[in-house]
Amino acid sequence: MPKINGNEIKPGFILEHDGGLWAAVKVNHVKPGKGGAFAQVELKNLRDGRKLNERFRSEDKVERTELENKDQQFLYETDGRLVFMDAATYEQIEIDAELLGDRRPFLQDGMTATVQYFGDEALNVTLPQKVKCRIVETEPVQKGQTAANSFKPAILDNGVRIMIPPFIGPDEEIIVHTELLEYSERA
Known part of the structure; x- marks a missing residue:
């Protein structure tokens, strides 16, 4: 596995650190007035979900790991x-x-998802970015309610509650963005 300098870490990198596998969630490069530059990195453990804030100086060496993606x-x-x-x-x-957390209701039977492996160990599941869902319950469409950025609550067929535009009614199909957990477009 390649070793990289501490200042080369970017969000999304998978690092082997303190005997575990960690994903870099946020990276902030800091150049203080006194002393050397460093990267303040928020890490998330891929096995148990713990979070860790760590400082890496440019001369620190870190093991970068590549995960294998399988559909x-x-x-x-x-x-x-x-x-x-x-x-x-x-x-x-x-x-x-x-492992899926609040994205679990969007996983549908027969759906193809990307599973990330480290050796033979499955560490993460990535759902398709957009999923089709049906509106089960929402307020009725009101004439003249076309103000920009106005939304109303709705319950989807998988039980998830999201905000939708006012022109969409019950029993309509919509596309939901699975990472942001919000309305994307009509189906």
């Missing part, structure tokens, strides 16, 4: 475990459902 199909959930299948080998793996 896998979601089959079903059982006892808080998500079962995915590799389309090429038909091999099935189980991943803890808590």
